[in-house]
Amino acid sequence: MRYLTAGESHGPQLTTIIEGLPAGMPLLAEDIDKELARRQKGHGRGRRMQIEKDTVHITSGVRHGATLASPVALVVQNDDWKHWTKIMGAEPTDDEEVKRVITRPRPGHADLNGALKYGHRDMRNVLERSSARETTVRVAAGAVAKKLLSCLGIKVASHVVEIGGIKSEVKAYDSIESLAEITENSPVRCLDPVAEKKMMQAIDDAKANGDSIGGIVEVVVEGMPPGVGSYVHYDRKLDSKLAAAIVSINAFKGVEFGIGFEAARKPGSEVHDEIEWSEGEGFHRSTNRLGGLEGGMSTGMPIIIRGVMKPIPTLYKPLQSVDIDSKEAFTASIERSDSCAVPAAAVVAENAIAWELAAAITEQFYADRLDTLIKSIEDQRAYAREF
Numbered sequence: 001m002r003y004l005t006a007g008e009s010h011g012p013q014l015t016t017i018i019e020g021l022p023a024g025m026p027l028l029a030e031d032i033d034k035e036l037a038r039r040q041k042g043h044g045r046g047r048r049m050q051i052e053k054d055t056v057h058i059t060s061g062v063r064h065g066a067t068l069a070s071p072v073a074l075v076v077q078n079d080d081w082k083h084w085t086k087i088m089g090a091e092p093t094d095d096e097e098v099k100r101v102i103t104r105p106r107p108g109h110a111d112l113n114g115a116l117k118y119g120h121r122d123m124r125n126v127l128e129r130s131s132a133r134e135t136t137v138r139v140a141a142g143a144v145a146k147k148l149l150s151c152l153g154i155k156v157a158s159h160v161v162e163i164g165g166i167k168s169e170v171k172a173y174d175s176i177e178s179l180a181e182i183t184e185n186s187p188v189r190c191l192d193p194v195a196e197k198k199m200m201q202a203i204d205d206a207k208a209n210g211d212s213i214g215g216i217v218e219v220v221v222e223g224m225p226p227g228v229g230s231y232v233h234y235d236r237k238l239d240s241k242l243a244a245a246i247v248s249i250n251a252f253k254g255v256e257f258g259i260g261f262e263a264a265r266k267p268g269s270e271v272h273d274e275i276e277w278s279e280g281e282g283f284h285r286s287t288n289r290l291g292g293l294e295g296g297m298s299t300g301m302p303i304i305i306r307g308v309m310k311p312i313p314t315l316y317k318p319l320q321s322v323d324i325d326s327k328e329a330f331t332a333s334i335e336r337s338d339s340c341a342v343p344a345a346a347v348v349a350e351n352a353i354a355w356e357l358a359a360a361i362t363e364q365f366y367a368d369r370l371d372t373l374i375k376s377i378e379d380q381r382a383y384a385r386e387f
């Protein structure tokens with residue numbers, strides 16, 4: 001499976017084309033809209049999310065509610081486009097007013113590096129694409145992958161475990177369904193109601209101070225059959241693909257599996273998961289400290305991945321930068337921005353992980369048809385149980 005995305009933040013629309021889905025998979029626009037709406041929520045989001053009400057148009061690859069195996073094209077309109085038709089239009093213009101040229105790079109953004117790389121003297125040409133608005137269609141593609149995983153009995157959920165240094169102290173949950181349900185009703189997608197209030201306060205304080213805060217999100221996956229991925233080559237390792245998926249999300253700077261960086265501080269006996277065997281269940285681990293991945297492959301235990309999001313770089317409290325034309329120092333002021341997007345980023349991470357898992361599965365198993373793919377996954381689970 002592969003996909004590309006296209007679209008600028010204030011362009012007419014965002015687009016993704018997905019290829020490699022099995023034929024016969026049920027897919028409705030509402031499956032995708034549900035995930036798009038989740039990405040727009042969260043305490044700390046700015047005005048742009050009030051302007052946009054993201055919904056998808058499926059323009060190819062699906063007929064009468066099922067995939068055809070031809071490329072699936074998804075389009076999300078930018079409602080804000082109506083205010084930007086001249087500034088972002090495809091037609092040439094000499095009107096400097098219309099161009100709204102940006103010569104002041106914002107610290108922490110792609111502006112300066114992107115301008116240097118592509119030779120843009122107008123950094124709008126960079127920021128329109130480097131904006132996290134693009135994660136809208138990444139979520140759309142991930143929602144399609146999530147649908148495929150659900151057909152295979154694989155569930156993906158996420159929660160926020162830390163914002164601005166405030167940690168969730170609730171680590172346990174009854175089931176992945178209850179994790180999803182509780183966090184869906186939390187304005188910061190947190191399991192811990194005490195931490196939730198403190199996180200919301202921290203976001204409000206950051207906003208009042210003209211600042212921003214980051215955090216940590218955790219993605220949980222249940223039902224992955226063992227042996228997906230491979231140890232034989234660097235680019236077939238499932239953990240490396242998952243790590244890349246997380247760090248590819250705007251503002252994500254780190255990734256952990258299972259107990260993660262704690263492994264550096266503990267002896268091996270407290271890190272590795274002992275292997276057990278029982279009739280019916282087959283091989284399994286007594287603990288899941290390594291987060292469901294060993295040797296670049298799934299173990300069959302839940303996959304646990306955490307991603308670290310830096311504070312949003314656009315600050316109402318200005319940071320110093322230098323104009324690329326005048327070379328004069330200035331302090332960057334802003335138009336509008338989120339003060340914390342960690343809850344929304346949890347949804348992006350969840351969908352980015354769903355994509356990688358679905359891609360790894362369709363690469364490894366015969367995936368032209370959904371019915372045969374379902375059977376292959378069931379066979380793999382049965383094989384592992386009886387191994």
Ligand SMILES: Cc1cc2nc3c(=O)[nH]c(=O)nc-3n(C[C@H](O)[C@H](O)[C@H](O)COP(=O)(O)O)c2cc1C
Pocket residue numbers: 046108109110130131132135249250251252310312313314315336337338341344345348
């Ligand atoms: C869901 C989401 C929303 C974001 N919203 C903003 C925002 O409103 N303002 C901002 O400056 N950065 C925002 N970011 C982060 C920037 O897009 C990102 O930091 C920037 O493109 C530079 O990329 P890098 O941080 O990966 O190096 C957001 C990121 C995500 C995942």
